[in-house]
Amino acid sequence: MDSDEDDVSASPSLVETTQTGQPGPRHVLVVDDSRAQRHMLSMQLRRWGYQVTECESGEAGLDVCARVDVDIIISDWMMPGLSGLDFCRRFRDLARENYGYFVLLTSKSETAEIADGLEAGADDFLTKPVASNELRARLRAGERMLAMQAELLAKNRVIASTLSELQKLYDSLDRDLIEARKLQQTLIRDRVRDYGWSRASLLLRNSGRVGGDLVGSFRVDEDRVAVYSIDVSGHGVASAMMTARLAGFLTGSSPEQNLAFQKGPSGGHVLLPPEAVAERFNRLMLDEIQAEQYFTMAFAVVDRVVGQVSLVQAGHPHPLILRRDGSVERLGAGGLPIGLIPEARYDRLDTRLAPGDRLLLVSDGFTECPLPDGQDFGEDGLIDSLRRSAHLSGADLLESLVWDLTHRSGGDIFPDDVSGIILDLSEQ
Template sequence: MADVRRLSAFAARPVLVVDDSKAQRKILQMQLTRWGYQVTEAASGDEALALCRLQDFDIVLSDWMMPGMTGLAFCEAFRTLPREGYGYFILLTSKSETNEIADGLEHGADDFLTKPVSAAELHARLRAGERILGMQDELIEKNRLIGSTLGELQKLYDSLDRDLIEARKLQQTLMRDRLRDFGAGKATLMLRPAGHVGGDLVGSFVVDTSRIVVYSVDVSGHGVASAMMTARLAGLLSGASPDHNIALRVAPDGGRDAWPPAIVAARLNRMMLEELQVDQYFTLGYAEIDLETGFATLVQAGHPHPLLLRANGAIERLGDGGLPIGLIEGAEYPQTSFRLQPGDRLLLVSDGITECPNAAGDELGSDGLIALLKHNSMLHSQDLLEALLWDLNTFAGGGVFPDDVSGLIFDYLGPS
């Protein structure tokens, strides 16, 4: 009685009994029905195969020796049929030789029962088959759940991918003007995020009729959080909204003036630590340039050294290194002054260029960047930035850059 209760959990499994003996089929049918199975009978292998093409049977009990198609041939044909789940196949036979049993297993049989069939042994073989079918049912259900979950994840990924594409478009608008003409000078900008969005930003803004500012920012990381920070910084360093520009102030005469670069860096550092209180930090290259005299003041806050490309071909490193912004409270940022002559160019780049590795893991470095610049020094600034990207890609061995890459070149033409 206990065995019947245990098998009741598998009730209603479809079972096919195949035997040319009607009496043998009847005996098996009665036993299986009593244990809760749905039993279908077939008198030959051909008839059984036809039934299997119409219905999936979880368990098949088939005699080995039958007229026409033998049980072994039926088993082999049964395994070739398309079906959703597994079918457990038991051969009923009087054969007991090892090589014959091996032949049956080779043709797809799962188990054997010796005729005449013992009810207790049949019961035990069915329980073994039920365990296998149960595990297979569980696996199918888990695969279904995995497939369903993957489908939901794909929908979320597609939605996120669309949002990131739109975010990339919006981030590109932060530097809508890739070439800006100030009369006495021109700023050329380049930005290549490593992913959909990134943490680099380059830009410029006007202080007054004779002064401008150019800057390069690299926020730690290069994902969505970094992109949101660059959007915030773009607003704080925007010429379109001077009232919100953290670098601008009102002059004593009521006109517009600018804080010195060192003060701008300190104000940004205080804002990061006291107001935003985020785990991010950023590096900054920031230069205020007098268009009439060419005199410039620079602050380098953890950013790669700005480079001064002289008209005569010489290249000078500028800046004293400095600390990144948003790491240390009360950090001080030293200023560097220099003078631009007509034909000189100021280059600001992110560390996505100087720290770009090659296949061996060696970084390009500042010396490598200078070598690339000398190789392309005859090019105009826009072409120079494109050539720099091309050469950097060659150095890295092709593919996607591991970090955001950005740069800005300011060409000083001199007062007209």
């Protein structure tokens, strides 16, 4: 072996060790059945500042690698018992966190045999007799690879730690969203409300933990019932918080807080026309709440005495009436969403509503649900489904509509919140 008089302080192992922040020199394992060969290599390696362990067989070297964290292995190819090639294969099978740079000593130069070594997991080759300057060059290459691997491991640890912290935050947020979902569901605690001469049935299925849809009803007096369907723009927590706030402005238990009422001359609360209710909400959104959100709404008041429904459509899907004879009527002309344009005006629509008829308000989670053919379920699909389920009423009818939507869309996970309310008028 050629001699080399380089000073230990300039050795590649110590330079790399300093850069990677690892304590102590690199650990090199020399495996060769020739004692003289091992001794010559070890002398050079120790002189260059490496920690060296010697083994006379592949089996002994494998045992050392299983117990000790070895950085570089220099192994003879031809050895009795476990050959250097098999030693390399079994070394690669060990469960090690750090990479080990494996150099095979060989007199083989055939392309096929070199390919076998690479296939077994060898990183480099040295031809016997080993030249000192070539050995130093191979070690420097190994040092560079080990340094890059150590850097990657350090970055992976940082990423794993960050992901762990993010998972904790996600789990905490998910628990909060689950509780928020429970609270949001209480906004429509009574899924069916019986008013005697009519019955309101509600449906709310969020696409996520929480949603931006809201449906509800309240009694105005013994002869009138108000129903509404709201869809706040966007998804998630912000939309859910807005629906919770809007629900407070449409409560039937506190007329003084309900934007649909105003104080009359006698001091009592008087119901506003539907178009005035929409205008009030529009001013509220733009002048007081001043959020980036807006919402669509259908708001209707049913009067059993005059047999009439008065409603306003503010950018919401068209309200539908399922007549007693099974025919379906589409109501409204579209209208502007609420919270977009100051001083927006809304038109009221009045139409007849007789005993046995049903009034349906739904969100665009129904009408804009995508189908496998690239089309939307649409209002035509909703009307078709409504006609086929005309023999049902209340909650059963709403569930039938959802079933049709699930069947046609190919799954029960919808991209948007699906909500609706149906008011059945008693036939008596």
